[in-house]
Amino acid sequence: MKISLTVNGLPVSWECEPHEFLTEVLRREGLIGTKRGCEQGDCGACAVLLDGVEVPSCIVLAAQADGHEVLTIEGLGSFDAPHPIQRAFVDETAIQCGYCTPGMVIATKALLDENPTPEVGDVRETLAGHVCRCTGYVKPIKAVLTAAEKMRAE
Amino acid sequence: MNDRRKIPEGWDTGAESIDSQDDFKVVGHSPERVDALKLALGKGTYADDVDLDGMLYLKVLWSPHAHAIIKSIDTSKAEAVPGVELILHHGNVSRIPYTTAGQGHPEPSPYDIFIFDRKVRWVGDRVACVAATSERAAARAVELIEVEYELLEPIFDSRRSADEGAPVLHDQPEATGLPDYEKDRNIAAQMLVEHGDMEKAFASADLVLEREYSVPYQAHCCLEPHVALTWLDEDNRLVVRVATQVPFHSRRILARILEIPLNRIRVIKPRIGGGFGGKQEILLEDLPALVTLRTGKPARLMHTRSEEFCSSRTRHPQRLRWKTGVMKDGTIVAQELEVLANTGANGAHALTVQSCTAGKTLPLYDAEAYRFIMKTVYTNLPPGGAFRGYGGPQGFMAMETHMDEVADKLGMDPIAFRRMNVIAPGHDNVLAKSLGEGKEGPPQRIRSNAIQECIDRGAAAIGWERRDSLDRDGPIKRGMGMTCLMHGSGIPGVDMASARIKLNEDGSFNLHVGATDIGTGSDTILSQIAAEALSVPLDKIVIYSSDTDHTPFDTGAYASSTTFISGQSVKKAAEGAGRQLREAALEMWRVHGKEKKLDDLRLEDGHVRAADGDSISYADICLSTFYEHDQHQIQDHGSHMTFECPPPFSAHFCEVEVDTETGGVKLLKYVAAVDCGVAIHPASAEGQTEGGAVTSMGYALSEDYIFDEKGKLLSDSFGDYKQFTALDAPDFETILVKSFEPAGPFGAKSVSEIPADGPGPTIANAIANAIGIRFRDLPITPEKVRRAWLDQQSSGE
Numbered sequence: 001m002k003i004s005l006t007v008n009g010l011p012v013s014w015e016c017e018p019h020e021f022l023t024e025v026l027r028r029e030g031l032i033g034t035k036r037g038c039e040q041g042d043c044g045a046c047a048v049l050l051d052g053v054e055v056p057s058c059i060v061l062a063a064q065a066d067g068h069e070v071l072t073i074e075g076l077g078s079f080d081a082p083h084p085i086q087r088a089f090v091d092e093t094a095i096q097c098g099y100c101t102p103g104m105v106i107a108t109k110a111l112l113d114e115n116p117t118p119e120v121g122d123v124r125e126t127l128a129g130h131v132c133r134c135t136g137y138v139k140p141i142k143a144v145l146t147a148a149e150k151m152r153a154e
Numbered sequence: 155m156n157d158r159r160k161i162p163e164g165w166d167t168g169a170e171s172i173d174s175q176d177d178f179k180v181v182g183h184s185p186e187r188v189d190a191l192k193l194a195l196g197k198g199t200y201a202d203d204v205d206l207d208g209m210l211y212l213k214v215l216w217s218p219h220a221h222a223i224i225k226s227i228d229t230s231k232a233e234a235v236p237g238v239e240l241i242l243h244h245g246n247v248s249r250i251p252y253t254t255a256g257q258g259h260p261e262p263s264p265y266d267i268f269i270f271d272r273k274v275r276w277v278g279d280r281v282a283c284v285a286a287t288s289e290r291a292a293a294r295a296v297e298l299i300e301v302e303y304e305l306l307e308p309i310f311d312s313r314r315s316a317d318e319g320a321p322v323l324h325d326q327p328e329a330t331g332l333p334d335y336e337k338d339r340n341i342a343a344q345m346l347v348e349h350g351d352m353e354k355a356f357a358s359a360d361l362v363l364e365r366e367y368s369v370p371y372q373a374h375c376c377l378e379p380h381v382a383l384t385w386l387d388e389d390n391r392l393v394v395r396v397a398t399q400v401p402f403h404s405r406r407i408l409a410r411i412l413e414i415p416l417n418r419i420r421v422i423k424p425r426i427g428g429g430f431g432g433k434q435e436i437l438l439e440d441l442p443a444l445v446t447l448r449t450g451k452p453a454r455l456m457h458t459r460s461e462e463f464c465s466s467r468t469r470h471p472q473r474l475r476w477k478t479g480v481m482k483d484g485t486i487v488a489q490e491l492e493v494l495a496n497t498g499a500n501g502a503h504a505l506t507v508q509s510c511t512a513g514k515t516l517p518l519y520d521a522e523a524y525r526f527i528m529k530t531v532y533t534n535l536p537p538g539g540a541f542r543g544y545g546g547p548q549g550f551m552a553m554e555t556h557m558d559e560v561a562d563k564l565g566m567d568p569i570a571f572r573r574m575n576v577i578a579p580g581h582d583n584v585l586a587k588s589l590g591e592g593k594e595g596p597p598q599r600i601r602s603n604a605i606q607e608c609i610d611r612g613a614a615a616i617g618w619e620r621r622d623s624l625d626r627d628g629p630i631k632r633g634m635g636m637t638c639l640m641h642g643s644g645i646p647g648v649d650m651a652s653a654r655i656k657l658n659e660d661g662s663f664n665l666h667v668g669a670t671d672i673g674t675g676s677d678t679i680l681s682q683i684a685a686e687a688l689s690v691p692l693d694k695i696v697i698y699s700s701d702t703d704h705t706p707f708d709t710g711a712y713a714s715s716t717t718f719i720s721g722q723s724v725k726k727a728a729e730g731a732g733r734q735l736r737e738a739a740l741e742m743w744r745v746h747g748k749e750k751k752l753d754d755l756r757l758e759d760g761h762v763r764a765a766d767g768d769s770i771s772y773a774d775i776c777l778s779t780f781y782e783h784d785q786h787q788i789q790d791h792g793s794h795m796t797f798e799c800p801p802p803f804s805a806h807f808c809e810v811e812v813d814t815e816t817g818g819v820k821l822l823k824y825v826a827a828v829d830c831g832v833a834i835h836p837a838s839a840e841g842q843t844e845g846g847a848v849t850s851m852g853y854a855l856s857e858d859y860i861f862d863e864k865g866k867l868l869s870d871s872f873g874d875y876k877q878f879t880a881l882d883a884p885d886f887e888t889i890l891v892k893s894f895e896p897a898g899p900f901g902a903k904s905v906s907e908i909p910a911d912g913p914g915p916t917i918a919n920a921i922a923n924a925i926g927i928r929f930r931d932l933p934i935t936p937e938k939v940r941r942a943w944l945d946q947q948s949s950g951e
Binding site for chain 1: 184186187189190191192193194195196197198199200202203205290374375376377378379425426427428429430456458459672673674675837838840841843844845846847848849871872873877878879880881883886888
């Protein structure tokens with residue numbers, strides 16, 4: 001089947017099977033920043049924004065994205081102009097293996113879009129859906145708070 | 155006995171070098187990690203992030219039975235599924251015994267596994283593998299394979315596994331192990347080590363205390379599942395792109411079990427999404443490799459999350475008995491540890507994890523005599539393997555809980571008791587020789603050791619003086635606990651690493667290392683070491699790790715060896731290149747009629763500088779040596795092996811709240827003070843400490859493998875397994891205590907594993923302090939706490 005959607009600001013038409021999940025199709029289309037961690041909606045590695053709302057793309061059918069807007073990690077920043085959230089994760093050494101990072105960055109974007117002045121508890125709530133075995137969460141939490149501060153200052 | 159605190163004359167403890175770290179320009183600072191931005195942008199390419207034309211997708215049929223003989227396999231219906239190209243099983247694959255443990259050669263683990271066997275030994279063992287043009291077709295075909303099993307009685311209880319009449323798992327004649335291997339009694343490894351006169355020491359003790367402890371399974375939970383892609387290159391060589399910590403061991407073991415020359419195999423390690431020991435296994439790459447060799451097509455196998463839990467490797471569960479003899483004044487005289495470990499259906503790391511259970515723990519406290527009795531048995535449950543801490547989290551749970559119990563009996567403060575017994579600089583680790591890797595180990599004497607300062611600073615940070623006045627009035631009671639820890643840095647006399655470095659025309663360097671960054675930050679740390687040695691900024695080092703065709707050998711990312719061992723190989727290579735830079739500059743000056751002495755030349759800020767003020771940039775030297783004079787490539791290599799294994803030391807502290815009405819334990823604050831020598835990248839050392847500790851907080855309180863009565867794992871998803879999330883992780887303070895390890899690169903020791911050793915006992919000790927109940931079994935779940943509280947109330951204690 002054919003689906004038409006907006007991905008990272010650009011309209012696209014993609015072929016997919018009715019049973020295919022969004023993670024699979026995004027990755028096939030070269031958007032490899034969206035990771036496969038559990039494919040059960042538990043770990044957050046595959047998080048994308050669907051019409052601005054964070055979803056685990058491993059349990060969203062690609063067909064469900066038809067006609068909607070998807071933001072993946074690739075839509076946030078570039079080497080020359082990283083998004084302030086990405087910059088904050090780098091600056092706070094909040095990235096170890098990096099496999100959970102795209103999901104965490106996407107979740108942070110959703111949080112800060114809705115709440116530019118999060119408390120630590122809000123940040124913990126947001127990151128709780130993002131399994132990370134490397135960092136102990138100390139530095140990612142700090143990164144989100146730093147990003148919020150920087151974005152408010154901009 | 156008590157010149158315990160005396161440092162032998164002439165013994166370098168690094169103390170005099172501590173201040174020299176203030177002069178480092180790159181080392182000891184926390185520049186942006188070399189791969190961080192790429193990863194933040196989602197541009198890091200992990201094993202699965204490439205697309206190959208015509209790829210076959212693999213799915214494995216896993217055993218539904220814990221113990222059975224495969225009587226027949228009928229693949230005809232599966233073969234009829236459109237897209238299916240090949241089905242592998244024991245009937246069409248060579249039978250070569252090996253171990254999945256990615257260790258040095260010869261591996262100190264039993265050769266008890268085959269690519270496919272006629273017998274299955276746990277729910278999740280391999281039965282067959284389908285290769286098809288799509289994942290769906292492969293999965294559908296797996297369902298259609300018809301297997302007839304003859305069910306055998308399983309054995310799940312490690313305490314009965316070596317008994318007479320127990321079902322024997324490894325009755326195949328080909329299985330071999332170390333000299334003490336007793337496969338007909340399900341014993342994968344065993345060990346008895348004694349030092350000193352045990353009976354005399356116990357007899358002299360004022361108090362002897364003996365207790366039993368047990369620790370459970372634990373899953374690595376790498377966010378990136380195990381995955382491997384294979385293809386044939388244009389020279390008909392097999393390329394293996396695999397999420398591994400041990401690319402060189404993978405190549406060596408694959409060559410043997412695939413029966414092809416090693417030089418026909420290239421193993422590429424791309425970015426790795428976490429390892430923690432789980433990827434120190436040759437776990438799945440043999441299957442796509444076989445498919446590629448037989449079909450000529452690219453192949454891919456990736457575990458599902460459930461397969462990660464059931465069919466990869468785990469932390470070895472253990473039962474531990476600890477016995478301590480101690481004098482009234484608190485002096486420990488004798489320590490005895492008996493370990494019964496469950497290695498599940500295979501013996502990967504069966505000897506070495508358990509020997510580390512003793513090797514990392516017992517030497518921390520001086521005693522006149524030690525005894526270690528160990529047995530690792532097979533059961534029909536998932537196999538154990540390497541896991542961050544490597545026996546340490548098990549051993550420290552027992553020892554550090556036990557030390558609190560001993561201090562209690564003596565009426566001593568747990569800190570005071572530990573302080574007077576803890577090993578000091580200049581002391582011999584008297585057990586090192588007898589706890590080697592399946593052979594005698596090299597002797598060890600402690601150099602850098604800042605454990606006392608770790609205790610001081612950790613105690614101050616947690617506010618230890620508040621311990622006796624914490625709020626325990628209501629149903630929610632507070633408590634505080636602490637532990638002392640030591641670990642190691644690499645495997646002495648076994649681990650070897652090498653590095654190669656070459657100069658480019660802009661004064662930058664390519665650094666090629668066999669070391670494997672699995673998320674620890676080693677690419678950054680090794681680049682920092684090269685930059686420091688060559689006196690250039692970090693961005694002048696372009697690192698590549700690791701590819702068996704293009705990087706020199708390294709045993710791999712395990713045993714806390716990368717900074718300490720691989721780092722020293724990088725330092726040697728960089729120093730060699732630095733010497734060549736000076737020699738080339740000397741020659742350039744000479745042809746211009748300026749005679750100088752090599753010893754008067756130094757490297758500074760990307761220049762060779764002479765004592766008289768002359769200088770030449772590395773870029774100019776490179777251009778000259780490429781094109782103008784005495785043409786050659788400035789490049790060097792370094793290899794490093796050492797018989798030293800300096801332990802990092804650490805003290806962990808925590809404050810908890812125990813809700814006696816729900817049994818819930820909340821971690822309020824956690825403090826880890828760590829002496830890892832010079833922290834090459836302090837922010838990464840903190841990250842390692844925080845991550846390692848939080849992993850073991852889950853081990854302490856919530857993570858568990860729950861099996862049904864037939865040995866099937868029920869907690870096989872992130873949802874059911876309950877590792878810590880950002881909501882569970884406590885406020886955390888990491889304190890890096892300065893020391894300088896003379897045997898390490900720029901004073902560094904390891905840091906990666908030691909934090910995983912602490913949370914079990916630290917939390918158990920804090921709970922005991924809060925409610926007066928001593929838990930000796932992990933995980934300390936709310937059910938256990940609530941039940942124990944009710945028992946305590948009803949017994950009127």
